[in-house]
Amino acid sequence: MRYLKLYGYFLTQRFKILMEYRVNFIIGAASTIVLQAAGLLTIWVVMSQIPSLNGWTLNELLLIYGLLTLAKSINHMFADNLWTFGWDYVRSGMFDRFLVRPIDPLFHLLADRFCHDGIGNFLVGAALLVTAWVGLAIPVTLLNLAYVVVAVLSGGLIFIALNLITAVSAFWILNSIAVTSVIFNTHEFAKYPLAIYPQAVGVLLTWLVPYGFASFYPASFLLGRDSSLIVWLAPVVAAVLMLLAYRFWRFGLRHYAGTGS
Amino acid sequence: MSVLNTLRRRAGVYGAIAAMVPKGFLAYSLWVWVELFTQVLSMAIMSFFWRAVYAGAGGGLIGGLTLQQTLNYVLLAQVLAPMVESRFIFHMGWMLREGQIAVDLARPVDMQARYGAENLAELLTDLTIKAPLLLVAWLLFGLQLPSNPLTWGAFFVALLLGRVVFFCFNWMFASLAFYTTETWGLSVLYEGVAKFFSGALLPLAILPGWLQTVADVLPFAQMLYVPVALLSGITPLSEAPRVWLIQLAWLVGTAVVSRYAFNFGLRKVTVQGG
Numbered sequence: 001m002r003y004l005k006l007y008g009y010f011l012t013q014r015f016k017i018l019m020e021y022r023v024n025f026i027i028g029a030a031s032t033i034v035l036q037a038a039g040l041l042t043i044w045v046v047m048s049q050i051p052s053l054n055g056w057t058l059n060e061l062l063l064i065y066g067l068l069t070l071a072k073s074i075n076h077m078f079a080d081n082l083w084t085f086g087w088d089y090v091r092s093g094m095f096d097r098f099l100v101r102p103i104d105p106l107f108h109l110l111a112d113r114f115c116h117d118g119i120g121n122f123l124v125g126a127a128l129l130v131t132a133w134v135g136l137a138i139p140v141t142l143l144n145l146a147y148v149v150v151a152v153l154s155g156g157l158i159f160i161a162l163n164l165i166t167a168v169s170a171f172w173i174l175n176s177i178a179v180t181s182v183i184f185n186t187h188e189f190a191k192y193p194l195a196i197y198p199q200a201v202g203v204l205l206t207w208l209v210p211y212g213f214a215s216f217y218p219a220s221f222l223l224g225r226d227s228s229l230i231v232w233l234a235p236v237v238a239a240v241l242m243l244l245a246y247r248f249w250r251f252g253l254r255h256y257a258g259t260g261s
Numbered sequence: 262m263s264v265l266n267t268l269r270r271r272a273g274v275y276g277a278i279a280a281m282v283p284k285g286f287l288a289y290s291l292w293v294w295v296e297l298f299t300q301v302l303s304m305a306i307m308s309f310f311w312r313a314v315y316a317g318a319g320g321g322l323i324g325g326l327t328l329q330q331t332l333n334y335v336l337l338a339q340v341l342a343p344m345v346e347s348r349f350i351f352h353m354g355w356m357l358r359e360g361q362i363a364v365d366l367a368r369p370v371d372m373q374a375r376y377g378a379e380n381l382a383e384l385l386t387d388l389t390i391k392a393p394l395l396l397v398a399w400l401l402f403g404l405q406l407p408s409n410p411l412t413w414g415a416f417f418v419a420l421l422l423g424r425v426v427f428f429c430f431n432w433m434f435a436s437l438a439f440y441t442t443e444t445w446g447l448s449v450l451y452e453g454v455a456k457f458f459s460g461a462l463l464p465l466a467i468l469p470g471w472l473q474t475v476a477d478v479l480p481f482a483q484m485l486y487v488p489v490a491l492l493s494g495i496t497p498l499s500e501a502p503r504v505w506l507i508q509l510a511w512l513v514g515t516a517v518v519s520r521y522a523f524n525f526g527l528r529k530v531t532v533q534g535g
Contacts, residue, residue: 023443024443024445024446027443027445027446027449028446030446031445031446031449031450034452034453034454035449037457038453038456038462039462042457042462045463045467045468045469046314046323046463048469049314049318049323049324049467050314050318050323051317052317053310053313053314054313054317175291178295181295181299182295182298182299185298185299185302186302188303188306189302191306192310196309196313197309198309201309
């Protein structure tokens, strides 16, 4: 509760800074939309040539893409600092300041910078989800709505947890961005139905880097394509992964000796 | 005794030379490796994606292209795509903001020519670093490269011409930095448009008519689509001279306009001393 209030303070301060440069704020928030447009235009062009991709129509693909983009945007808005943790916080010694303050250093790190560039991603994801939802006439039931909210939040947590695990490497090698990129980039597989890949890729995206729970599995549930246990696992996977990530973070923290002056 | 000494010295020299190889590898920053890994990942996704697309089309043609042509194209385009990413306008904005441009202008060489020379050297370095990706694409993802050396020659000429067009167009676009400070937003917009219309994501032959028209009036296709289409067998070798002529026309046009735009914008610049 105290942390919620604190986050509010951090957010207000951040927005005060951002509002000093209004045009930059809008451009930053819109920039991701432009980059998304190129990828979406490609899917649209390709799908206008064929009836379906492995049995998935254009709207169904957009549903997958939209869910993934929403999950990614949560990570982008609230945990973007994990990317530059090694470079901007550990190397500069700024992180040492967090350690002497009376709040959890991880919370401090995440709250330190809300990233407005993620807003564009969020809007694109939401627009895609709504478009696909309406186009596919998915019933608007309480269950479906609750499911989507939980799925997107779980997906977001999966993104954050994996970035946290890789960011912890900064305690040893400083330049953690490289490690984070390698794992993060595997999410690109989850933009399409996992069924188009060899089974090994599907297993990888389900159990090792479980981005599949942020896109493919919830989409399968909403479309009534899959009603097995796996479509309900996203919150469990997210919770377990988050726990692991936090434990690893604590482990890294214990071994952190500072970078010196 | 002296033979032994000579031998030892020889061994020392060659040992030092051999030791340079791993050092050379380590000198590649971590980033080069990350980018190579990401590109392999993208190639994997693209090859599975396009195979599924062609399976959906019942094994027929898409946009007049066979599966093999499309695979060749997207794999090669993926290897070369990072070379058509440019945030030069952002750099120009930075140079203007920091006054750095004064240093560049004061040098006794033409500023554009200097950057142009650097740009071409960059192309050659990139090609060398990316070459192993061709092997990966051939081994893992079914890339088929032409055996005719003339096709390779045609490709390299087109790539070189396209690169110069790209450089000149970047230069021209970057001249906007004299008039606005929003260079970050412009560079992101530019990147998005360039990515799609250069053909980094799909062969432009697949685009519907109206989008193809847009792609034709923009210079981005000259940098990536045109050379890669030659190498992947989409454009037949006999078309090469015609392709080069079109590229030359683009080159002359963008070169002239870029010089004029830059010199025109330059009149607005005041760099304060300090």
